[in-house]
Amino acid sequence: MRIHLINPSDLSFGTAVITPRWLFVLAAATPERFGTPVIVDETLEQFDPQTVAAGDVVGIGIHTANALRGYKIGHLARERGAVVVFGGIHATLFPEEARERGVADAIVRGDGDLIWSTVLTDLENGRLVPQYEGGRVDGASFVPARWDLLPEKGYMWGSVQTVRGCPKHCSFCSVWRTDGQTPRQRSVDDVVQEIVDLRRRGLRFIALADDNFYPVTLADLEAAKRRKDPTQLEWLQSVRRERFELMARLERLPDDLVFYTQITMEAAEDPEFLDAMRRAHIRGALVGVESVTPEGLKAVFKNFNEAGEGLVTRLQEFKKHGVHVLGSFIFGLPTDRIDTFETTASLAQRAGVTFAQFVMLTPFPGTVDFAKWEREEPNTRLVDGIPVNRYWLIPHQDRPKVYTPHPAMSPDEIRTGTQSAWDQFYKTSAIWERSSCVRSIRGRLAFVLLSKLYRQMYANTGIATDSARVQRSAKRARLIAKYARKLFVAAPMPDLQVPAAPVPATSLATM
Ligand code: B12
Numbered sequence: 001m002r003i004h005l006i007n008p009s010d011l012s013f014g015t016a017v018i019t020p021r022w023l024f025v026l027a028a029a030t031p032e033r034f035g036t037p038v039i040v041d042e043t044l045e046q047f048d049p050q051t052v053a054a055g056d057v058v059g060i061g062i063h064t065a066n067a068l069r070g071y072k073i074g075h076l077a078r079e080r081g082a083v084v085v086f087g088g089i090h091a092t093l094f095p096e097e098a099r100e101r102g103v104a105d106a107i108v109r110g111d112g113d114l115i116w117s118t119v120l121t122d123l124e125n126g127r128l129v130p131q132y133e134g135g136r137v138d139g140a141s142f143v144p145a146r147w148d149l150l151p152e153k154g155y156m157w158g159s160v161q162t163v164r165g166c167p168k169h170c171s172f173c174s175v176w177r178t179d180g181q182t183p184r185q186r187s188v189d190d191v192v193q194e195i196v197d198l199r200r201r202g203l204r205f206i207a208l209a210d211d212n213f214y215p216v217t218l219a220d221l222e223a224a225k226r227r228k229d230p231t232q233l234e235w236l237q238s239v240r241r242e243r244f245e246l247m248a249r250l251e252r253l254p255d256d257l258v259f260y261t262q263i264t265m266e267a268a269e270d271p272e273f274l275d276a277m278r279r280a281h282i283r284g285a286l287v288g289v290e291s292v293t294p295e296g297l298k299a300v301f302k303n304f305n306e307a308g309e310g311l312v313t314r315l316q317e318f319k320k321h322g323v324h325v326l327g328s329f330i331f332g333l334p335t336d337r338i339d340t341f342e343t344t345a346s347l348a349q350r351a352g353v354t355f356a357q358f359v360m361l362t363p364f365p366g367t368v369d370f371a372k373w374e375r376e377e378p379n380t381r382l383v384d385g386i387p388v389n390r391y392w393l394i395p396h397q398d399r400p401k402v403y404t405p406h407p408a409m410s411p412d413e414i415r416t417g418t419q420s421a422w423d424q425f426y427k428t429s430a431i432w433e434r435s436s437c438v439r440s441i442r443g444r445l446a447f448v449l450l451s452k453l454y455r456q457m458y459a460n461t462g463i464a465t466d467s468a469r470v471q472r473s474a475k476r477a478r479l480i481a482k483y484a485r486k487l488f489v490a491a492p493m494p495d496l497q498v499p500a501a502p503v504p505a506t507s508l509a510t511m
């Protein structure tokens with residue numbers, strides 16, 4: 001009985017940007033007696049059913065965007081006589097769907113770190129049950145990934161998680177509902193050990209696959225002080241202290257390491273935190289800007305963000321402290337108008353964000369937005385016989401691009417407007433101007449290449465309506481990726497040691 005772990009994707013690029021972490025975590029959570037799992041990431045290469053034998057186990061991890069391909073793999077694996085197990089956020093939210101559409105023998109809901117060995121042991125003993133509850137594993141029990149299984153020449157970035165869960169409650173995001181609002185921080189030792197492991201293997205770019213790297217804000221601490229709530233205050237301070245401890249350890253790693261994380265804009269008000277990030281080699285962060293107007297922010301429950309000129313100042317603050325921003329913007333909010341696209345792309349350029357992504361408002365299951373939309377969207381609006389409120393089951397070529405009705409714009413206006421924002425922000429002259437953030441010519445060329453790759457992978461393959469354009473973009477991305485990867489990997493450092501913890505940090509971290 002061999003274990004196969006498969007990350008589904010319709011498009012394979014030969015080289016992928018970021019390692020899908022779950023594959024390497026589940027491989028590590030697989031007890032030794034089951035042998036080394038076969039890992040297949042379809043963003044690199046398509047799954048070959050011939051590799052599966054009767055009685056093998058095929059574990060498939062799905063989020064909403066790749067669920068349909070995941071279900072196809074379920075069928076292919078079943079036809080080979082395998083036992084099919086689904087996990088991941090989408091299977092957690094729709095276990096019945098994975099059972100029906102993906103012919104799952106079992107579903108794992110929640111975190112797989114601890115429950116996966118139970119699933120395999122049950123299977124071994126002929127006691128497999130249809131559903132397992134993995135729950136929310138606490139930070140200390142997260143299983144470190146098996147990076148020895150990393151395919152050679154596959155990825156540009158490794159991924160290591162340092163914290164899971166987010167205290168906020170944005171309407172379009174499922175994290176706070178599925179992963180909880182209490183940050184679950186991993187032990188500093190575990191995180192550093194994994195990073196050293198990756199660097200030993202020649203990966204020096206590492207995405208910190210965190211929901212929110214800044215889970216305690218200065219405002220949270222002030223509020224706890226005002227409420228005279230010593231228990232809450234101590235807890236918040238301890239979370240903050242651990243962040244600083246982690247960053248102090250990351251600081252001791254080789255200088256060529258580059259980390260990137262996801263963070264809320266509030267960190268801009270905390271210069272000590274930003275400086276610690278910079279020293280810790282955290283060179284960039286995705287900041288969920290979402291909207292540039294106060295009305296837009298209110299619509300997505302993100303009032304803690306700034307709008308207009310305040311937003312420009314806050315974003316510039318990151319750069320001043322040496323942290324590049326990947327600004328993430330959403331289009332299609334009810335308050336958006338036809339001029340929003342141009343205004344947003346210009347603001348992004350003016351605020352000095354290094355990269356930007358422009359996404360169309362999508363009601364993802366598990367979110368407040370989805371619940372509302374599902375209530376309002378009649379079950380009777382069908383495409384290919386599938387209700388639009390189950391859009392992820394509609395084949396890609398027929399799937400609508402915009403789902404939420406807009407009071408002032410047609411779906412096509414939102415789609416072409418979004419495309420125009422990508423075009424404006426990623427035109428070669430604008431990229432070249434932004435590339436001045438790196439000094440050498442080689443660095444600037446790498447910057448241009450990466451910007452073009454990012455755009456091909458994430459914009460053109462997602463927004464285009466005809467499959468010929470999608471295929472053309474995928475082909476271009478494949479070509480760029482082939483060259484871009486060389487700029488990311490470094491010579492392995494097999495002798496790199498795990499740095500010791502520095503002398504305990506000062507009062508700075510407790511505030
Ligand atoms: C890092 C990250 C990214 C990175 C890296 C992706 C990658 N290659 O891995 C980037 C920035 C590229 C990214 C992109 C996107 N992401 Co993202 N991402 C994340 C994030 C923050 C962490 C994921 C991670 O690595 N976690 C660590 C691993 C170990 O956890 P895990 O994947 O959940 O796996 C655990 C369990 O789910 C379970 N499990 C998973 N699979 C399986 C399989 C089996 C068989 C079993 C037993 C168990 C199991 O066990 C694992 C260990 O506990 C999550 C948020 C989150 N909290 O999940 C969002 C998240 C997954 N992303 C999300 C979205 C929407 C996207 C985008 C669509 C955004 C966009 N609009 O472009 C794209 C999609 C890109 C794509 N096609 O894959 C949503 C998904 C919502 C949904 N309903 O599907 C999430 C939940 C965030 C959110 N805001 O709601 N993402």
Ligand code: SF4
Nearest residue numbers: 166168169170173175
């Ligand atoms: S701040 Fe980010 S991770 Fe947290 S709820 Fe909002 S979108 Fe989700």
